Amino acid sequence: MAPGVVRVDSPQTAVPTRAAEPGRTRHVAVAAPPVPAAALQRRSRVVLYYRADAGGAEPPLWEEAVWAKESLSEALADHPEMAGRLRRREDGSWEVKLNDAGARFTHATAEASLEEFLAAAAGNEARWEAALAPWVDVKADDPDMCALFYLQVTRFQGDRGYAVGVSCSLMLCDPLSLARFLLSWAHTHAKMKAQNKLATNPLMQYAQFFQRPDAIAVRALVKTITLDAPANAEDSHAAETVLFRASTGANGSPDQRALAGACVVQASERLGTGKAPSQFSVVVVGEGGMSIETCTAVAKPVNGDGGQYKLEAAQWKELGLEELVLRDSKPVHVSCSIVTGGAEGLAVVMPDGAAGDFLVTATFTK
Template identity: 60%
Template sequence: MAATTPAAAAAHVVHIEAVQTAVPTRVVEPGRTRLVAVAAPPLPAPALQRRVRAVLYYRSGGGAAAAPGAWEDGVWVKESLSEALADHPEMAGRLRRRADGSWEVKLNDTGVRLLQATVDATLDEFLAGGKGLARREAALAPWTDVNADDPDMYPPFFMQLTRFQGDGGYAVGVSCALVLADPLTLARFLLSWARTHARIKAQGKATPLPMAQYLAYFQRPETTRKRVRSVPIDSFAGDADVETVLFRAGAAAAAAAADGGHRALAAACVGKASEALGKKDKVSRLSVVVVDAAGGGSLAGKTTIETCTAASDGGAAAAGGASLEAVQWSELGLEELVLRDSKPVHVSCSIVTGGGGDEGLVVVMPDDGAGSLLVMATLPK
């Protein structure tokens, strides 16, 4: 079959078959929160929409006869996601503004929004089209903008399981607000969920869970109930044009950042990213998100958001840049996320800035290495 052209791919439709909420299996004690400190309140509304988008594509194998297998996994997704959330309750929380202008993640067990969907295209047809893939992926990783005046009503984390036509291929797409979790923390959670999913499925084969009675519903949602909605893929709004470069900062640069030098590190990363991307005009204003190294994105830590100029402390920035190493998105480890005993055939990761204008975005994350950091620099094209 000839590859589908970008124009033909745009005519495809995503069908939302079910919308659910996965909540932790264990209740979190009242009053627990995770701080999102804002150095200079108020936090601009677009900052609440900045998010990580990740889509993992899987090929079930076995031709059309294997297609129901992907939806069999859907029977266990909500169960395994709820169990994983019990160990990572912040992922099921909601954002709330504090009196001092900072924000916090309120651990209220509200849950992760979970969607089941189908696309009227095969996996290969959907992946064809080159640069148009990024826009189409918005249909696989849903998002609803967080309303700053009523944030409790808007989940900052979405997951969607999408089945493709014909060959049993499927995708797992997630959208997660940066104020909820940085890319590395999100990847760690997804890997933990995948391990939990495999364990629960194995247990379920021996002792079926009560929810297994809904197997037929998940296998053939399009024939067992009315679809929630069907949306042409070309109706999804295009994201702002940005490019992201990842760096690993060595122990020396990480130590300097921990001692108040994160602005210089951010400026150094933006300078390196501008060179790597061939940008003549460098951004002058940066939004810097720093994940507490002690907490590592966990409940014990916090996230700090501040704004600075890329030209500030240029000498320190140049020195910090000497220990920066450009790395790939594969450093997050999502290529190792195994479902149905298979690794993904393709992984897409990107940062959506939510209309941040010409401002640069830098996220500083504690790495698993010996005192190093992962730093993500996102620049407008």
């Protein structure tokens, strides 16, 4: 495939269909404020690729986009944290204000078929997929005007396949919670289509965003992205992630910092990066909030005598996104990654299942 472009149009804001309960927040504890600007850009990126329905005519892109946006608005009503905004508190910590600010939504076209895009992106996924999962940097001095969740529907030319790309701030939610939200959204999407339930006139969808207070930020998403453009600063921070499942023994409460350190050490060995970084950031997800701190990677026993954890290798497919059905089809390819926003290593510790069970990601820049 000759290098092509992705054209992004009609950026909008998907607003929850029901108002959030006033005053609800999720706390983000910061061990050593202030949080650097680069840390505010840490995010999960998910791209799901779907083939066109071989047995029927494809709907126009605008029609599919309206269904996606309307169902997203409905799903946000059940998960108001996904429509929230960051707010810095006087003590240097942060919180996510659960409000009706909404998520960013765009649709786009790519000058390539689905198969051509996947073949050309092989080995350079992070750079190419950034065009399918948009992001606008969070401003440290004005975070409450910055969206934390973006969803884009991209139609490929030729074979009429399409992709759903998502970028979501790690200060909003962790990768596991994001996957659960996307599966919930897919269920809502299928239910609304089965009921032929659209809440608003599609022709009005594309005018509303010009009247919002954050209209400038929304319109900034309109762009043409050249896929073979020269590398930018973020490309220099392309990262690799290793996943682990961890379970604690019967003795005592888990030390999640030690768990993160052990995973970072093992991940550096598996990736062949040599010595683990002397320090790295850790995001620990807890009930009602999360904490962010800087830790030192210390090799500790994680199994056997004195070990506190049993670590096993995990894969992104354990998030269950291969089962995310849209228009009666499962994705033919799913790509998950973490964008670190800088050169520092990053570990995310997420509770999963029974008490003492965790999913952990350890990410290093290449």
